[in-house]
Every structure is written in C-alpha cells, then in structure tokens.
Amino acid sequence: MITVKIFEFNHFSELCYLLYDETKEAVIIDCGAFEEYEEKELTDYVTKNGLTIKRLLCTHLHLDHIFGNHFIHKTYGIKPEAHQADVEQLPRTDEQATRFGLGDKVKHIDIESYIIEDTNIKFGHSEIKALLVPGHSPGSIAFYSEKDKFVMSGDALFNGSIGRTDLWGGSQSTLTGAIKEKLLTLPDDTIVYPGHGPQTTIAKEKLYNPFL
Numbered sequence: 532m533i534t535v536k537i538f539e540f541n542h543f544s545e546l547c548y549l550l551y552d553e554t555k556e557a558v559i560i561d562c563g564a565f566e567e568y569e570e571k572e573l574t575d576y577v578t579k580n581g582l583t584i585k586r587l588l589c590t591h592l593h594l595d596h597i598f599g600n601h602f603i604h605k606t607y608g609i610k611p612e613a614h615q616a617d618v619e620q621l622p623r624t625d626e627q628a629t630r631f632g633l634g635d636k637v638k639h640i641d642i643e644s645y646i647i648e649d650t651n652i653k654f655g656h657s658e659i660k661a662l663l664v665p666g667h668s669p670g671s672i673a674f675y676s677e678k679d680k681f682v683m684s685g686d687a688l689f690n691g692s693i694g695r696t697d698l699w700g701g702s703q704s705t706l707t708g709a710i711k712e713k714l715l716t717l718p719d720d721t722i723v724y725p726g727h728g729p730q731t732t733i734a735k736e737k738l739y740n741p742f743l
Contacts, residue, residue, distance in 0.1 A: 533678075535681065569599075666705035671685055
C-alpha cells in the first residue's frame with residue numbers, strides 16, 4: 532500500500548507529494564520547496580521514516596512546482612523527470628524565476644529523462660501510471676495508482692475547478708478534453724490529489740465541476 536505524505540510549499544501554496552510503501556522506497560512528485568525550512572521539513576521526514584528517494588517526478592514544469600528540483604538533486608543525487616513537451620516548450624527554471632523577480636534565488640537543473648505517456652513508474656512493490664493531460668501546460672502529466680485508487684492531477688484538475696490556460700502553451704479546449712478523456716474515465720471513487728487546494732474525487736468532479 533502506498534503512503535501519501537503531503538507538503539504545502541512556497542508562497543503559491545503548492546502541494547508536493549512524497550509516495551512510499553513498506554519497502555521504504557519513495558518518489559517525490561512536484562518538489563516546490565523554496566525556503567530552507569521547507570527543504571528541512573521534507574528531508575527531516577525522509578530521514579525520520581528511513582526512506583530512499585528513487586525518483587523526482589514533475590507533473591509539469593511551471594516554476595511553483597519545481598523550485599526544489601536543484602535542492603533534491605544536490606541532496607539525493609537524482610535529477611527531475613518530466614514530459615518532453617514541457618522541456619521543449621516552457622522557459623527554463625531560471626528564466627521563469629527572472630520573470631517573477633526571483634532570478635537570483637532559483638537554480639536550474641536539467642531534466643534527467645522524459646516521462647512517457649502510459650508508462651508505469653515503479654518503486655518498491657508499488658507503481659503509478661503516467662497519464663498525459665495537456666492544456667495547463669503542453670506536457671502536463673497525472674500519476675495514477677489503480678491499486679490504491681488515487682491520481683495526482685498536478686494543475687490539470689482541481690476541486691471544483693481546472694488549471695489556468697494563459698501560460699506558455701496553454702489551451703482550455705485541450706485541457707477540458709484531456710480531463711474528460713484521461714481523468715473522468717477513472718473509477719468514481721478515485722481520490723484526486725491536486726497541485727493546489729483540497730483533494731476531491733472523480734465522482735464529485737463529474738457531477739459538480741462547472742468547467743466540465
């Protein structure tokens with residue numbers, strides 16, 4: 532069974548997820564740690580629970596979700612992974628940071644390898660499946676566990692809302708179409724862990740999300 536640890540990081544209230552199972556192998560999804568105390572909160576938890584970080588996965592490469600990528604590489608020796616479309620079509624981390632007046636506080640780290648659509652990502656005795664859900668960004672990925680009945684939706688699907696589409700390569704029609712095809716077709720009892728805000732379920736979003 533996968534344990535889901537949630538951290539809320541940076542001034543964008545971004546949600547970073549740490550997933551691990553009984554083997555103590557773990558993956559990090561969207562490390563937005565920006566301040567030193569946020570970095571310490573994450574590493575203290577990893578140390579206290581005896582976890583081994585195997586991979587750093589990115590739902591997408593917008594700045595608030597990748598602040599901590601360089602720190603994770605420095606600390607655990609692993610590089611981030613993301614979809615090729617985001618790597619090719621979005622500005623680098625440091626370029627995005629400059630636009631927000633944070634250019635001297637954020638370091639860029641290259642993507643180690645691309646996440647391929649429908650790939651099963653394994654750690655310990657567990658696995659999650661990469662679902663391509665573009666529209667918020669060109670290469671937005673959700674991570675789905677059929678066994679544990681949850682999906683990390685990044686900034687594609689929120690509780691009662693969807694991701695903004697006014698940033699690089701965004702498209703509302705692409706996003707709503709992808710959500711309906713890739714996420715709303717998941718079982719109704721699937722828990723949705725979004726990139727910001729409270730969790731929800733597929734059933735609730737099918738019934739009540741005004742954007743869908």
